[in-house]
Amino acid sequence: MKFVFEAFDRAGKVVRGSVEAGSETEATEKLRSQGMFVSSVQEFSAGRARGKMRLPSVKRLRALAMVTRQMSLLIATGTTVVDALAAVERQVKDQKVRQTIGAVRSRVEEGASLSEAMGAHPELFDTVSCSLVHAGETGGGMEGMLERLAGLARQQEKLVSSVIGSMVYPLLLIVVSVSVIVLMMTFVLPRFTEMFEALDAPLPATTQLLMTVSDFMRTYWMGIIPAIGIGGFVAWRAIGTDKGRERAEKVLLRTPGIGKIAISLVVARMVRLLGVLIEARVPLLEALELTRASVQSRHFCALLEGAAEKVSQGETLSSAFEGDALVPVSVSESIGNGEKSGRLASVMTSLAEFMDEDNEVVVRSLSSIVEPVILVVLGVVVGFVAISMFLPLFDLTSMTQQGGGK
Numbered sequence: 001m002k003f004v005f006e007a008f009d010r011a012g013k014v015v016r017g018s019v020e021a022g023s024e025t026e027a028t029e030k031l032r033s034q035g036m037f038v039s040s041v042q043e044f045s046a047g048r049a050r051g052k053m054r055l056p057s058v059k060r061l062r063a064l065a066m067v068t069r070q071m072s073l074l075i076a077t078g079t080t081v082v083d084a085l086a087a088v089e090r091q092v093k094d095q096k097v098r099q100t101i102g103a104v105r106s107r108v109e110e111g112a113s114l115s116e117a118m119g120a121h122p123e124l125f126d127t128v129s130c131s132l133v134h135a136g137e138t139g140g141g142m143e144g145m146l147e148r149l150a151g152l153a154r155q156q157e158k159l160v161s162s163v164i165g166s167m168v169y170p171l172l173l174i175v176v177s178v179s180v181i182v183l184m185m186t187f188v189l190p191r192f193t194e195m196f197e198a199l200d201a202p203l204p205a206t207t208q209l210l211m212t213v214s215d216f217m218r219t220y221w222m223g224i225i226p227a228i229g230i231g232g233f234v235a236w237r238a239i240g241t242d243k244g245r246e247r248a249e250k251v252l253l254r255t256p257g258i259g260k261i262a263i264s265l266v267v268a269r270m271v272r273l274l275g276v277l278i279e280a281r282v283p284l285l286e287a288l289e290l291t292r293a294s295v296q297s298r299h300f301c302a303l304l305e306g307a308a309e310k311v312s313q314g315e316t317l318s319s320a321f322e323g324d325a326l327v328p329v330s331v332s333e334s335i336g337n338g339e340k341s342g343r344l345a346s347v348m349t350s351l352a353e354f355m356d357e358d359n360e361v362v363v364r365s366l367s368s369i370v371e372p373v374i375l376v377v378l379g380v381v382v383g384f385v386a387i388s389m390f391l392p393l394f395d396l397t398s399m400t401q402q403g404g405g406k
Contacts (some may be wrong), residue, residue: 275348
């Protein structure tokens with residue numbers, strides 16, 4: 001079997017590749033025998049070859065921010081790394097995070113560096129985290145790097161929480177809307193149907209259509225519910241494939257309004273990661289590779305791969321991004337100005353701050369626009385059903401009055 005891996009060599013440099021082995025354990029042992037410290041090993045599949053667009057875990061980001069912040073404060077006061085890890089381990093309430101910190105502490109006590117020990121637990125510490133800590137170990141200023149990492153995690157947690165929070169109410173409205181419509185079609189309309197049949201009144205076309213749909217839903221509900229579940233599962237599995245993920249992301253990025261926001265969110269994260277890594281004196285090519293591994297979007301992975309290839313051929317970062325539809329002109333121009341002034345890292349960090357602030361406003365604005373639209377659609381559908389139910393009664397009343405007048 002083929003396994004893809006991510007590891008650190010003796011110099012602390014990130015190494016990625018593939019290895020043939022009979023099992024995950026055998027693959028890990030092969031890599032360790034080559035002097036590598038393995039951070040992750042996974043069986044290769046086409047679907048894992050590139051990242052997929054999704055929101056990072058808020059729980060992981062919150063834990064990472066808390067752990068690195070506490071570590072920074074303790075190390076700044078002269079506490080050793082082992083003692084700092086032990087103190088953080090005692091403070092953490094989450095059982096899984098506590099076990100992870102304990103495992104990291106044990107590795108450090110055995111002689112591993114902090115970045116190596118963290119690299120063995122990618123469920124909490126990603127490659128960017130390990131690289132920043134390694135930069136602090138080799139260049140000094142460990143507490144500063146940890147504080148920088150904590151700030152990075154806090155900012156991302158804030159933005160992700162904002163996006164999720166903006167989605168909650170619209171999704172709740174959609175669920176309520178669908179529930180109300182189903183309730184009307186399956187419980188309310190059948191009562192009117194019985195009354196219409198008893199009165200033998202002529203029915204408008206809209207009422208007949210609703211009655212047909214209602215009868216179908218009540219008759220075949222035992223087949224409709226499993227069909228919806230199976231359809232959802234098939235769609236989920238399709239999106240999980242390489243082609244399905246690519247198509248889903250392409251649709252998302254091309255959706256009016258939402259696509260522009262999604263691109264802006266990923267660009268802001270990409271710029272922030274590059275700025276933090278460059279500020280930590282991580283080589284540009286390695287910073288591009290680390291950012292590519294952290295940015296969970298297939299299209300942006302391809303963008304960063306192409307940029308790394310151009311940079312390796314001598315082009316500047318701004319020229320590598322220039323002309324790409326995913327990178328706004330203002331971003332590539334700002335990066336170019338940072339390169340000319342020798343302040344690339346600070347310019348990229350400031351640019352990311354500006355973009356994140358702008359994105360928060362846009363996300364809130366989108367939510368305030370979507371909510372009324374959902375309410376209007378719900379009102380139209382419910383109104384249509386209500387009118388279709390009461391229209392025959394109005395017709396019957398009118399006919400009765402006309403008959404009485406004669």
